[in-house]
Amino acid sequence: MRRRPYFLIFVLILGYAFFYVPIASMIFYSFNKSRLATVWGGFSTEWYGKLLTNQQVLDAAWLSLRIAFLSATIATILGTMAGMALARFSRFRGRVLFSGLVSAPLVMPEVITGISLVLFFIGLEFLIGWPNGRGFTTITLAHITFSLSYVTVVVQSRLASMDRSVEEAAMDLGSKPLRVLFDVTLPIISPAIIAGWLLAFTLSLDDVVITAFTNGPGTTTLPLYIFSKVRLGVTPDMNALATIIVLLVGTGVALAGFLMYRAEKKRERDVQMAIAANK
Amino acid sequence: MAALAPAPTSAQGEESHLPKAHTFRAWLDREAWRQAIIAIPYLWLLFFFIAPFLIVLAISIGTAQVGIPPVIWKDSFPFGTFDNYAFLTQDDIYWQGYLNSLKVAVIATFFALLIGYPMALGIARASGTWRNVLLLLVILPFWTSFLLRVYAWIGLLGNNSWFNKGLTWILATFFPFWVEGDHIQMMNTNFAVVLGIVYSYLPFMILPLYATLEKLDRTLDEAAMDLGSRPWQVFKDITLPLSVPGIVAGAMLVFIPATGEYVIPSLMGRGDSPMIGRVLADEFFQNRDWPVASSVAVALLAILVIPIMIYNFFQARDARAGAK
Amino acid sequence: MDVEAKPQNGSERPWLDQKAKPFIRIDKVTKKFGDFTAVDNVSLDIFKGELFALLGGSGCGKTTLLRMLAGFEMPTAGRLYLDGQDMTDIPPYERPVNMMFQSYALFPHMTVEKNVGYGLKHEQMTDAQRKDRVRQLLDLVQLTPLAGRKPHQLSGGQRQRVALARALAKQPKVLLLDEPLGALDKKLREQTQFELINIQDKLGVTFIVVTHDQEEAMTLATRIAVMDQGLIRQTGTPTEIYEFPRTRFVADFIGSINIFDGEVKSSAKSKVTVASPTLGTDVTVDHPGTLASGAKVAIAVRPEKISIERKKPGAKAADNAIAGKVMDLGYFGKDSLYRVKLPSGAMVRVNAVNSRRAGENERVAVWEDDVWLTFAPSSVIVLTE
Structure with a gap:
C-alpha cells in the first residue's frame, strides 16, 4: 500500500483554486446589481438583459462566429492534407522545410505573425489590388494560417499511431489509393479531424493580437470589442458577457469530454465481454 | 476477379469508354492527388507565412518616409540600410523592452514549472476516473477564452476587490511592517503580468509534463525503493531525470509566447516599462514607423530562435523515439 | 461457395x-x-x-x-x-x-x-x-x-x-x-x-x-x-x-541437434566412417555417395535419436556407442532431457521418452551417473558445408 501523496493533493487543490477562483468570482459578480463592478449591491440579472440588446456586442459576436466557422473549415481541410503529407509520404522534395513551416506558427509570437501578415496584405493590395482593404477576408486568411498548424499536429499524430496495415488491407482487397482514403483512412481519423476543427474554431474565436493587426475599420470581432472594453476597466456587463462565453464553451467541452469518456468505457466493456465470451 | 493484364494496358482500356468523371478519378489515381495533398498546404504556407516574413525582413532595412507607402528603399546596391537595427540599440525603450520581456518570461516560466510540475505529477498519479476529471479541468480553461481568463484576474487584483482586501488584511495581520494603506497595488505591476502569464500558460506547462510523467514506468520507482531509496530520492534519481523532455517542452511552450506577449502586459502591466510586444505594436499602430516595427520583430525572432530550436530538437527526438 | x-x-x-x-x-x-x-x-x-x-x-x-x-x-x-x-x-x-x-x-x-x-x-x-x-x-x-x-x-x-x-x-x-x-x-x-x-x-x-x-x-x-x-x-x-x-x-535452426566436427576416415558403399576428436571415437554414418578421405565435415544427431543406458551396450556392432556422465537432467513429464558430458568435455543433449512409469529412484539415469549413449548410423547426418 502506497502512502497518500498529501503534498501532491495539496498542490492540486491550490492549483485548481488558482484556475477556477477568478472565474467563479467573475461569474458571481456578473449577477451584481451595483454599477460598480467590485462592490456587491444585491442580486440582479439586468446586465444579461442589457447585453442582449447591445447591438455592438451582437454584431461582433456574429462576425466572430462567421470568421471562426469559415477559417476553421478551411484550416481543417488544409491541415488534414498537411498532416497526411507529413505522416504518410516519407520522402518528397522540401519535406524538411514543409515540416518546419507547419510547426513554426505554433511557436511564433503572435505580434510577429500579426505584423508580417498585415504588411503582406498591404503590399499585396499595393501590387495587385487585392485584398481590397482589410477586414473579413484578411482576418479569415490570417486565422486559417495560424490554426492550420494545430489541425496538422492533431491529424498527424493520429495518423502516426494508426496501423498502416489497415490501409494496405483495403488496397489488397482491390481499392485504389483514393478509395482507401475515403473508405478507411478518413473514417478512422475522423475524431482527430473533428477535434482539429473545434480547436481551430475556438482559436479563431479567441484571437486578439493577429486580428488586431489584420482587421480594418468596421470589422470589430468579439475579442477585439472585449479587449477595448477591458482596457477601460472591469464592468458588470463585461462580467455578464464573459460568463455567457465561459459557460457556453465550458459546458461544451465538459459535455464532449463526458461523451468521449463514456464511449471509451463502453468500448472497454465490449472488449472485456468479447474476451470473457471466448473463454 | 481483377484482370491479370499489365496495369497500363488495363487503365487505358478502361478510360477509353468511361465517362468524364471516371477519367478524373483515373487521373487522381495516377498519384496526382498525392502531389495535390502536399502542394496545397505547402503553397498556402509559403504564400501566407514565408512571403509575409520576407516582406518584414525587406521593410526592416527600408527607410521610413511620410507618404504612401510609408517606407522607401535606396535605388542602388545594397538597397537597404541597417540604421533601424542600429537605432534599436540606441534608444533605451527597445533594449529595455527586450530585457523586460526576457525577465518576465523567465520568472513566469519558473513559476509555471514550480506550480505545473507537482500538478502534472499529481494528475499522472491519480487513479482512472479522477485522472480524467483532473485532466479535463486543466484542458477546460485552455479551450475557454484566453482574454476572458485574463479579465477574470483583473477583477480579482483591482484595489477594491474582495481578493485584494482579503490579502491586505491577511498580510497586515501577520506582517504589519510590510503593508501600508488599505490595499496592495497589484494591477499595473510586473507582478500582475507574471501572474497573468503563469495563469494563462499553465495548461501548456502541465499538458506536456503530464504526457511525459504518465508514460513513466512506475515499476522503476518500485525498483528504486526496493534498492533502498526514500521517496524523495526516488523522485530526484528517477522521476525528475526521466521527465526532462516534458520539462523542456513545457518551459519552451511558456517561455516563447510569454516573451512576445502583448495582451497581458497591455491589460495588466505598467505603462512606463512596456514589454517588447507592446513596443512593437505601438511602433506600428501609434508611430506608424514600419521599418522600426519590422526590425523590432526581426530582432525578437532572433532572440527566440535558440529556444525554438531547443524545442524542435526535443520534439524531433521524441517523435523519433515514438517511431521506434 | x-x-x-x-x-x-x-x-x-x-x-x-x-x-x-x-x-x-x-x-x-x-x-x-x-x-x-x-x-x-x-x-x-x-x-x-x-x-x-x-x-x-x-x-x-x-x-x-x-x-x-x-x-x-x-x-x-x-x-x-x-x-x-x-x-x-x-x-x-x-x-x-x-x-x-x-x-x-x-x-x-x-x-x-x-x-x-x-x-x-x-x-x-x-x-x-x-x-x-x-x-x-x-x-x-x-x-x-x-x-x-x-x-x-x-x-x-x-x-x-x-x-x-x-x-x-x-x-x-x-x-x-x-x-x-x-x-x-x-x-x-x-x-x-x-x-x-x-x-x-x-x-x-x-x-x-x-x-x-x-x-x-x-x-x-x-x-x-x-x-x-x-x-x-x-x-x-x-x-x-x-x-x-x-x-x-x-x-x-530447426529443432535441437548435437553437432560435432570430424574428418572422413573412410568411405564405401554408402557408409562413411568419420573420426571425431570431440566424441573420442569413430562414427559410422549412412551417407549416399562417397566422400574423400580427410575431408572436414560435421556430423549431427538429434537428441531424440540417441538412446541412453546405464549398462554398456552389447556387441551390436551396427550402432555407435559413446560413454559419458549425466550433468543435467530436465524432467518434462512425457520425456526427459539429459545433458551428458563426454570425456573430451563436449556436451551431448539426449532426449528420452519416459515410456515406463517410474518413481524418482527408478529413473533410467540421474545426475553423476555414468552412462552409455548409442545411435544408429542411419540417424546421423553428415554436413559437408
Missing part, C-alpha cells in the same frame, strides 16, 4: 515433377532498403494448391518477400510471376492475391459483415450475390452469429477468423498469411492450425504462410523454405528439412 476443385493434375508432389509448371515463380528477386539487403537474389517455385511456409527468424526477409508478392513492396531486381503472367509491376489492388495481415488489419469502423464484404464492392455482382457470398464466408469460419459486431467486440480468435474470411472473399488465386497464428494463445493456436489446413484443403487455394514458429511451419506446410539474412537456406518438405538438413544453419 464455388469451391475450386483440388488440383488433380500430376502427383501430390508437383515439385518433384520436372515438367510441372510452377504457379508462382519468384525469379532472382532482390529487395534493398538503402544499404540493407532484405531479400537477396531469391528464386523459388511454388505450385498450385500448396501450403507453403516461409520460415525464419525476425529480419530474415520472409515478410518482405510476402509483401512483394502482395504488391506493397517493389523488388529492387528480379521478377514475380503468377500463373505464367508477370505480376511485378501490377499494383496491389489489381493482383488476384489477398493477404491476411499479422495484426489482422480489420477495419475498426466496420462490422464483421462489412469487413468481409469490403473486397466484393469492386466485383461485378448483384447485391444479393454479394450478400450470399458474405453469408457463405461467415458460415465457413463459423461467425454468422457475430455478423453485426465491430472488431473491438471480438476476441483474438474471432478477429483472426474475420481476417481469414475477408481475405478469402475475393477468391484469390493465392492467399498470403503473415504470422496467421502469432497473436493467438497456445491452445487456440493448435486448434486454429487444423482449421486453416481444413479450409485450405476445402478451397484448394494456394497458401503462402510466413512464420517464425517452426512447429507451426511443420504442421501446416506441404513445403518449407528456411530463410536467413535474405537468403533461402533450404527448401523441402517438413520431413526433408528436419531429417535431412543440408546445412549447419538449417540443422541448428
